[in-house]
Amino acid sequence: MSILSRLQQATLALTFTSVSFIALAENTLLNVSYDPTREFYREYNQLFSQYWQKQGHEAPTVRQSHGGSGSQARSVIDGLEADVVTLALAYDVDALRQKADLIPENWQSRLPHNSSPYTSTIVLLVRKGNPKNIHDWNDLARKGVEVITPNPKTSGGARWNYLAAWGYALKQYGSEEKALEFVTQIYKNVPVLDSGARGATNTFVQRQIGDVFIAWENEAFLAVEQLGKGEFEIIVPSVSILAEPPVAIVDKNVDRKGTRKLAEAYLAQLYSDEAQHLAVKHFYRPANPTISNQYKDKFPQLTLFTIDDVFGGWNKAQQTHFNDGGYFDAILSKISK
Amino acid sequence: MNTLSPTTDHAITEAPWIKWSLIGLALSFLALFLVLPLAVVLYGAFEAGINVWWQAITDPDALAAIRLTLLVLIIVVPTNAIFGVAIAWAIAKFEFRGKTLLISIIDMPFAISPVVVGLIFVILFGAQGWFGPWLAAHDLKVIFAVPGIIIVIMFGTLPFVARELIPLMQQQGKDEEEASLTLGANGLKTFWYVTLPNIKWGLLYGVILCNARAMGEFGAVAVVSGRIRGETNTMPLHIEVLYNEYMFTAAFAVSSLLTGLALVTIVLKSMVEWKDERKHKTH
Amino acid sequence: MGKAVMKSVLPGFGITLGFSVLYLSLLFLLPVAGLFLFTLQMSWADFWVAISHPQVVASYKLSFAASFIGATINAVFGTLVAWVLVRYQFLGKKVVDALVDLPFALPTAVAGIALVTLYSTTGWVGQYLYLWGIKVAYSEIGVVIALTYIGLPFVVRTVQPVLADFSKELEEASASLGASRFTTIRRVILPAVLPALLTGYALAFAKAVGEYGSVIFISGNLPYRTEITPLLIVSKAEQYDYNGAAAIGVVMLAAAFILLLIINSLQWWASKRG
Numbered sequence: 001m002s003i004l005s006r007l008q009q010a011t012l013a014l015t016f017t018s019v020s021f022i023a024l025a026e027n028t029l030l031n032v033s034y035d036p037t038r039e040f041y042r043e044y045n046q047l048f049s050q051y052w053q054k055q056g057h058e059a060p061t062v063r064q065s066h067g068g069s070g071s072q073a074r075s076v077i078d079g080l081e082a083d084v085v086t087l088a089l090a091y092d093v094d095a096l097r098q099k100a101d102l103i104p105e106n107w108q109s110r111l112p113h114n115s116s117p118y119t120s121t122i123v124l125l126v127r128k129g130n131p132k133n134i135h136d137w138n139d140l141a142r143k144g145v146e147v148i149t150p151n152p153k154t155s156g157g158a159r160w161n162y163l164a165a166w167g168y169a170l171k172q173y174g175s176e177e178k179a180l181e182f183v184t185q186i187y188k189n190v191p192v193l194d195s196g197a198r199g200a201t202n203t204f205v206q207r208q209i210g211d212v213f214i215a216w217e218n219e220a221f222l223a224v225e226q227l228g229k230g231e232f233e234i235i236v237p238s239v240s241i242l243a244e245p246p247v248a249i250v251d252k253n254v255d256r257k258g259t260r261k262l263a264e265a266y267l268a269q270l271y272s273d274e275a276q277h278l279a280v281k282h283f284y285r286p287a288n289p290t291i292s293n294q295y296k297d298k299f300p301q302l303t304l305f306t307i308d309d310v311f312g313g314w315n316k317a318q319q320t321h322f323n324d325g326g327y328f329d330a331i332l333s334k335i336s337k
Numbered sequence: 338m339n340t341l342s343p344t345t346d347h348a349i350t351e352a353p354w355i356k357w358s359l360i361g362l363a364l365s366f367l368a369l370f371l372v373l374p375l376a377v378v379l380y381g382a383f384e385a386g387i388n389v390w391w392q393a394i395t396d397p398d399a400l401a402a403i404r405l406t407l408l409v410l411i412i413v414v415p416t417n418a419i420f421g422v423a424i425a426w427a428i429a430k431f432e433f434r435g436k437t438l439l440i441s442i443i444d445m446p447f448a449i450s451p452v453v454v455g456l457i458f459v460i461l462f463g464a465q466g467w468f469g470p471w472l473a474a475h476d477l478k479v480i481f482a483v484p485g486i487i488i489v490i491m492f493g494t495l496p497f498v499a500r501e502l503i504p505l506m507q508q509q510g511k512d513e514e515e516a517s518l519t520l521g522a523n524g525l526k527t528f529w530y531v532t533l534p535n536i537k538w539g540l541l542y543g544v545i546l547c548n549a550r551a552m553g554e555f556g557a558v559a560v561v562s563g564r565i566r567g568e569t570n571t572m573p574l575h576i577e578v579l580y581n582e583y584m585f586t587a588a589f590a591v592s593s594l595l596t597g598l599a600l601v602t603i604v605l606k607s608m609v610e611w612k613d614e615r616k617h618k619t620h
Numbered sequence: 621m622g623k624a625v626m627k628s629v630l631p632g633f634g635i636t637l638g639f640s641v642l643y644l645s646l647l648f649l650l651p652v653a654g655l656f657l658f659t660l661q662m663s664w665a666d667f668w669v670a671i672s673h674p675q676v677v678a679s680y681k682l683s684f685a686a687s688f689i690g691a692t693i694n695a696v697f698g699t700l701v702a703w704v705l706v707r708y709q710f711l712g713k714k715v716v717d718a719l720v721d722l723p724f725a726l727p728t729a730v731a732g733i734a735l736v737t738l739y740s741t742t743g744w745v746g747q748y749l750y751l752w753g754i755k756v757a758y759s760e761i762g763v764v765i766a767l768t769y770i771g772l773p774f775v776v777r778t779v780q781p782v783l784a785d786f787s788k789e790l791e792e793a794s795a796s797l798g799a800s801r802f803t804t805i806r807r808v809i810l811p812a813v814l815p816a817l818l819t820g821y822a823l824a825f826a827k828a829v830g831e832y833g834s835v836i837f838i839s840g841n842l843p844y845r846t847e848i849t850p851l852l853i854v855s856k857a858e859q860y861d862y863n864g865a866a867a868i869g870v871v872m873l874a875a876a877f878i879l880l881l882i883i884n885s886l887q888w889w890a891s892k893r894g
Contacts, residue, residue, distance in 0.1 A: 030565065038582055065565045066578070071858040079464030079473070080481040080563040099860055100465060151841065154858050192758045192840040193847075195855065198581040206585070207740040209758060227583055324861070333674060336844035351801065356708055363704040364716065366697045370769055371719050373745065374726075374734035381737065424640035431633045439641075441884050446648055448876035450830025452850040453869040456857060457655045460866060467654070492647055514630055524631035546724070553727025556832035560854065573729040573833070580733060592730040599725035607718040 026258045028061045029266055032082035034069035034156055034245070035198040036219050040282040041086070047278060048269050052262070060262055068196035069156030076102070076250065083254050083263045086247040088156025088197075090114070090307075091314035093248050102252045116244035117270035118284035121304055122164040124235040125204065125213040125220045132211040136237050137168040140212060141185035148210035149190060150200040152322055156245075157197035159322060161214040164241040166321070167310045171239060184331045205232075216243065217299070221283035234300075242304040378596050381589030393579075393590035401567040402575035402591070405483070406552055409571065413491050413551045418544050421498025426532075429506030430514070440503065446495045454492050455560025458485060481563030486571060489557035494550045498543035505539040506532075538613040542606065549602045553595065652873065658866050670867035675843050676852060680871075683849040686760065687828035690767035691775075695821045698775025699813070705776075706783040724773045728833030735766055736838040758840035763848060766834045771824030778820035782813050815890030819883055826879040830872060 033041060045062040052060050065072065065080070069088035076082045077100045087093050093115075096102040108115045126134050132145050140147050150158040165186055169179035192209055194200040197219065204213040205227050212235075215223070220234050247267050254260040269275055276286040285299055286292050311317035321327045351359070382390055393399060424443065428436060446454075460466050462479040472479060479485045513535070517527040533540075555573040562569045570578060572595055579588035659667060670676070705717050723731065739746040739756040746756055756762050786809065794804040832850040840846040847855075849872060856865035 035581060063565050063568060065563055066581070067564055068858065074858050074860060075481060075563050077465060077860065078459055078480060079462075079469060079478070080565075081478070095860065151843075151855070154855050190842070193842045195836075195841060195851075195858075196581070202580070202583070203758070206583075207736070207757065208742050209740070324864075329675075332843045336674070336678065359700060360704050360708055360710055363697070363701045367701060367716060367719065369745070370772060371722050373738055374731060374769070375722065377734045377737050377744065378730060420640060420643045423636040424644075426632060427637035427640055430630050431637070433633075433637070439644075441880065442644060442649070444880055444883070445652075445876065448826040448830065448880050449652075450832065450850045450853075450869075450872050450876070452832045452853050453655070453830070453872050456853060456862075456865055456869050457651045459857070460658050460862060461651060461654050465862075488647070492651070495644075495648060511630055518629055518631075527630075528632075549725040553725070553730070555727060555729040556850065559833075560857070573727045576727075576729055576733070588733065592733065595727050595730055599722060599727070602725040603718045603721045606721060607714070 027058055027262065028063065029083045029259060029262055030063045030065065030081060031084050031086060031266075032065045032072050032076055032080060033086040034072060034088040035066055035196050036157070036216055036222075037086060037245075038064070038066050039222075040279065040284065043278055043282070044270070044275060047274055048266055051269055051272070052265065055265075057262075060266075062266070068150075068154050070154050071196075076100075081253050081257070082250050083257065083259050084247060084249055084267055086245065088243075088245050089159060089314060090244065090246050091159075091318050092156055093246050094314065096248075096250065100252075102250050103248055104251060107248045108246060110249075111247065111267060112271060113287040114244055115246040115248060117247060117267075117275070117287050118245070118279040119287060120217045120243045120245070120284055121240045121302070122160050122214060122237075122243060123217045123220050123240065123300075124237060125215050125223055125232050126211065126235055128231050128233060130233055130235065134212050134235050136235075137165050137186075137239075138172070138182075140165070140189065140214070141182055142189075145189055145212060146191055146210040147186055147189040147212055147214065148192060148200055148204040149214040150194045150197055152328055154195045155197055155200075157216050157219075158200075159317075160216070160241055160243045162321065162328065163307065163311060163317060164237075165214070167241055167305050168237065168239050170310065171305075180327055180331070183327075184334055187331050188335050201227075217285070218283035225283075236300040236302050239303045239305065241310075242306045244306075375596065378589055378592050381585065382593035384589075385586045389586055390590045390593070393584075393587035394594055396587070398567045398570070398578075399575060399587070399591055402570045402572045403594075405486070405568075405570070406572045408483070409487055409490055410548060410551055412487055413494060414544060414548050416491060417494055417547050418498045418540065420495070421500075421502050421543055422536075422540065424499050425502035425506045425536075426528075428503050429509070430511045443496050443499050443503075446492055451489075451493060451554065451556030452560060454489050455557040458489055458492075458557075458561055480561050481565070481569060483569065485561040486558055486569065489561055490551050490554045493554050493557055494547045497547040497550065498540065501539045501543035501546070502536055505536055509535055538609050542609050542613075545602055545606050545609065549599060552598060655866055655869055655873065659863070659870050662863050662867065666863065667867050670864045671871050675847075676849075676868060678844040679847050679849040679852045682760065682763065682846065683829055686763040686767050686848070687771075687825050689764050690771050690828050691821050691825040693764075693768045694771045694775040694824050695817060698772060698820065698824075699779050699817060701772075702776050702779040702783055706780060720776050721773050723770050728770065728831070729837070731769060732766065732834040732837030735769065735834065736762075739765060739838065757838050758846065760846060762838040762840070763835055763846060766838050767828040767831060770831055770834055771828050774823040774827065775817070775820035778816045778823065779813055782816040783809075786812055815886055819886045819890060822879060822883045822886060826876060826883065829875060829879070 031041060041064055045064070048062065049059050069092045073085070073087060073092040073095045076085060076096055085093055085096065090108060093103070093107065097105060097107065111117070124134055126132065133139065134145070139145060149161045152158040152162045162183065165183050166179050169182035170176070173179065173182065192203050194203055197216065200213065201215065201219055201223060203209050205223050224232050224234055247270060249260065249263045249267060254263045271288065273288070273291065276288045276291045279286050280291070280295050280298065286295070307314060307317060319326065350356070428440065459480055461468055462472060462485065463469050464473060479488070513531050514527050517531045522530070553573055558571055558574060562571070562574055564570055564574060564578065566578070572591060576588050576591050579591065662670070701720065705713065736757050738744050739762060741747060741750040741755065741757070743757070749756055754761070756765060790808055791804055794808045799807065830850060832854070835848055836851055839848060841851060849868060853865045853868050853872070856868065
């Protein structure tokens with residue numbers, strides 16, 4: 001203990017010389033988000049600023065941080081002072097509670113639609129003309145097809161990808177063993193395992209590696225309509241997963257900084273009509289059913305299963321599939337042989 | 338020397354065809370490994386025209402990243418330079434126990450993976466880390482704030498000035514300083530008028546190296562930065578962010594700025610070496 | 621000389637040594653010791669499992685093998701470059717000489733993006749290699765390329781001064797004794813530069829083993845195949861597995877210490893011979 005306390009004293013001296021000032025205004029929010037929401041939140045922050053000023057407040061400053069969902073959650077747990085988190089999956093948000101007790105247990109029921117103001121699903125992106133004839137999940141397991149998807153251990157989107165494929169196999173082939181075999185086949189076809197969703201999009205779009213890219217629907221639309229017009233096609237699989245990226249206030253942080261009111265309004269406004277339309281503009285499916293109906297033609301209709309239905313919720317899915325010693329580790333070690 | 342037989346002369350040089358093949362081989366290797374990556378960055382940066390380039394580097398987030406990088410340099414480089422001079426003075430001018438050990442310790446930060454450096458400081462100062470609760474209680478932020486970035490960069494660039502100065506000052510010995518002291522100058526004056534002029538090129542050389550590595554540090558900063566746009570992104574991190582936003586031209590534009598600084602660095606370095614060489618020759 | 625501390629008339633011993641040791645301790649020694657202490661919280665069995673998992677072992681293999689190949693390429697071409705720069709005159713030599721430092725001065729992330737742009741199957745160089753069926757980016761070759769790139773200056777800059785200082789008279793003597801040019805190079809010059817060459821080799825190797833920024837862009841990051849150890853550490857940390865990350869970090873630290881020990885002995889050897 002004496003070493004520790006001496007170490008502590010020493011480090012104190014060090015920090016005193018280089019301490020930062022953190023006069024955080026009550027009018028500033030830090031939104032810690034995942035990769036593919038950059039464009040959406042850039043516009044939403046302006047929308048929210050206008051709304052907040054109309055309510056008779058000063059213009060707020062919203063700061064953004066983006067990265068892989070898991071790594072972003074890790075940063076918040078380690079002390080990145082997020083007022084709100086808008087991550088790729090509920091497990092990463094729940095980690096804030098499990099590892100650092102930053103949010104209460106009922107966080108997901110505090111906002112409508114499981115705290116997910118927008119949803120998405122997982123689709124397949126192929127090159128123009130669909131040269132490899134990809135039509136459904138089973139085509140990804142074929143020999144000679146190169147599949148691009150990020151690493152589910154570090155990327156939230158990749159976990160949705162994996163579970164979507166698993167859900168399909170479970171439905172198609174009926175058993176866990178068969179599903180494991182099927183998903184193993186798919187990962188055998190993966191030449192690059194980026195650590196985040198954005199890295200994977202770059203690999204497929206910019207570096208032109210791979211025949212099919214398992215993507216968030218919104219990322220797929222972005223690629224088709226903006227990154228390479230006419231170069232890609234979206235293939236809608238027969239069945240996929242309903243991806244719900246949840247949002248939450250980080251209670252411990254907002255209470256300490258006095259930003260709760262602002263943070264609550266920030267998240268509540270995500271459900272406003274304007275924000276829901278904006279989500280559609282950035283290719284997310286709106287949570288509001290009325291608005292969702294208006295855009296029926298924009299988003300393909302397909303059978304969507306949820307994580308709760310098929311996998312018994314995120315905690316269970318994480319444990320069975322992605323934790324150390326789970327199915328994904330088994331898949332990796334099988335492929336290496 | 339002209340009397341030497343032509344065979345001897347022939348025997349200590351290579352035939353022209355060998356010489357030019359070697360030069361060709363070396364230059365091809367360097368072209369492939371040094372010039373092409375340079376060309377790719379500059380091409381990517383200016384492909385869309387100078388206006389786009391200018392817009393990319395005057396974007397508020399890019400400017401914030403440039404400012405942060407400069408702030409880091411202003412703190413890190415002088416601190417490590419002072420450390421370098423101090424330790425070189427102690428090692429070169431005095432005998433003491435453990436000197437060899439001290440010299441080998443200085444080299445260590447160079448060999449440690451930047452990622453491990455970042456990890457160490459998260460374990461120490463992160464909210465779940467050893468000093469995290471204490472820091473939080475006193476409202477101090479290290480990780481995911483500027484101090485954390487400064488500390489990891491300081492760690493990574495610790496050896497550069499010291500490594501240049503220690504052999505230099507050891508070689509110079511202490512006769513001149515002792516003479517100055519016997520003539521009645523005090524310690525500081527002696528350092529200023531005798532030692533500093535002798536080591537100035539070595540010091541400058543070390544500072545240039547330290548500066549170059551400090552502005553480019555990536556792995557360690559990536560772990561402790563938190564990537565808050567316009568706030569805790571240094572230039573290399575901002576490049577990564579742009580790359581992940583599919584803004585390739587902008588990513589290359591900011592890269593070209595760092596590349597330009599790298600080129601300035603090596604020009605300065607060559608000038609310092611050249612000056613230093615000339616000084617040695619006149620001695 | 622019997623005493624450990626020699627009396628000196630020069631002032632400033634206490635303050636400079638005190639400051640240096642304090643600075644080193646606070647910034648470097650204590651934090652590094654902190655990492656070791658952190659892993660002491662783990663049981664030996666847990667520690668062993670963390671550092672010997674097949675995926676981790678595969679990453680050591682890749683990191684060390686790729687660093688080894690990269691350093692070897694640098695030993696050959698770095699010595700060649702040093703030789704050409706010291707012995708021959710040609711147009712633009714000064715510029716070439718200065719450019720050698722570029723990998724040291726260029727930020728690693730910029731280098732990584734530049735290299736992947738060049739060597740991907742659509743890149744300036746990669747597309748031609750791909751015609752021959754060689755994939756560089758996202759393969760083990762890509763890792764080797766990145767590690768070769770960052771190690772180049774170390775070999776050139778350690779060999780260059782030794783070659784420059786090498787006295788031509790020895791070569792002349794060797795030649796006048798009837799040795800062929802090749803024999804002179806092999807038996808006279810090579811032994812003289814060998815310690816410096818090995819030092820440069822070890823430096824390039826040490827830097828390469830820990831390299832992160834330039835590699836992650838160009839390697840495929842596939843576990844068991846193209847995942848380097850530093851990336852694995854980051855990936856463990858991002859899954860909240862700090863124990864695992866720290867354990868592998870300790871292995872990396874130990875490797876770095878051993879490499880430095882080797883470098884120091886080599887330098888000692890070189891100075892004894894020089």
